Amino acid sequence: MSLTLSMEKVLNIAHRGARSLAPENTLSAARKGLAVGADMWELDVQLTADHELVVIHDSTLKRTSNVVDLFPHRRPWQVHEFTLADMRKLDFGSWFIEQDPFGQIAAEVVTEEELKNYVGEPAPTLEEALSFTKEQNWHVNIEIKDLSKRPGNSQIVDKVIALVEKLNMVNMVLVSSFNHQYLAQIAASYPHVLTGVLDTKPHVRPASLLRRLGARTYHPRKTFIRLADIEKLRRQGFGVNVRTINDEKTMERLVRAGVSGIFTDFPQVLASVLTSYKKSEA
Ligand code: G3P
Numbered sequence: 580m581s582l583t584l585s586m587e588k589v590l591n592i593a594h595r596g597a598r599s600l601a602p603e604n605t606l607s608a609a610r611k612g613l614a615v616g617a618d619m620w621e622l623d624v625q626l627t628a629d630h631e632l633v634v635i636h637d638s639t640l641k642r643t644s645n646v647v648d649l650f651p652h653r654r655p656w657q658v659h660e661f662t663l664a665d666m667r668k669l670d671f672g673s674w675f676i677e678q679d680p681f682g683q684i685a686a687e688v689v690t691e692e693e694l695k696n697y698v699g700e701p702a703p704t705l706e707e708a709l710s711f712t713k714e715q716n717w718h719v720n721i722e723i724k725d726l727s728k729r730p731g732n733s734q735i736v737d738k739v740i741a742l743v744e745k746l747n748m749v750n751m752v753l754v755s756s757f758n759h760q761y762l763a764q765i766a767a768s769y770p771h772v773l774t775g776v777l778d779t780k781p782h783v784r785p786a787s788l789l790r791r792l793g794a795r796t797y798h799p800r801k802t803f804i805r806l807a808d809i810e811k812l813r814r815q816g817f818g819v820n821v822r823t824i825n826d827e828k829t830m831e832r833l834v835r836a837g838v839s840g841i842f843t844d845f846p847q848v849l850a851s852v853l854t855s856y857k858k859s860e861a
């Protein structure tokens with residue numbers, strides 16, 4: 580099964596895994612995303628002090644682990660200052676149980692059994708995350724975090740692509756980044772790898788940006804793009820995967836506008852929106 584752009588199917592992309600139901604960027608969140616009908620999951624990758632590719636969103640370990648309790652003297656707990664062995668000592672699941680960031684534990688959507696399994700959850704390496712994706716014959720959007728001000732900047736792209744190629748997963752991944760040099764590097768050295776453009780601001784001519792970066796998909800915030808421009812980009816052969824949409828009405832509007840995909844923290848909601856849309860179109 581290869582990851583190609585479809586004009587018909589709207590991709591349900593579980594942002595950092597189904598992070599409303601399980602701790603973000605873990606294999607539990609990926610499993611939940613798959614179980615509730617996501618077509619792919621999205622993860623964030625960066626480098627440890629010993630240059631291992633690890634799946635985590637923030638530049639520090641503070642928010643999503645018990646690092647402050649275990650390593651109180653290593654403030655500010657930056658990912659690039661911890662080895663993978665250090666990170667293996669941490670629990671990336673319990674914070675989710677304590678904080679219930681999306682209220683899905685209080686709403687009793689997450690079961691007691693699931694919660695027990697989240698205690699002690701590790702941050703996966705990229706290799707573990709990709710291997711899981713491959714075993715499930717699934718797809719993943721790998722977001723390479725911008726390391727331009729951190730160690731490992733010059734090697735992260737080559738390391739990520741080398742791993743994807745080693746696992747023979749080029750047809751299962753879409754690589755994105757806010758760092759456009761990384762995307763240009765991929766287009767120049769690995770043109771067979773699909774890329775998606777993230778940005779912190781809207782673009783007047785996104786198609787020109789995509790062409791310049793050799794990218795196939797645009798990943799704008801909803802406020803960065805007009806509905807008419809979605810249709811235009813799609814006609815020009817580009818994908819438009821909008822981020823990060825959690826309310827049903829906006830999902831419906833974007834589906835009707837012709838997006839190729841939607842990033843969501845609630846893939847369970849998007850799955851039902853897409854089912855209803857298909858029925859209404861039949
Ligand atoms: O929703 C897509 C995502 O990759 C962009 O931002 O910061 O949530 O990783 P973030």
Ligand code: CA
Pocket residue numbers: 595621622623722
């Ligand atoms: Ca991300």
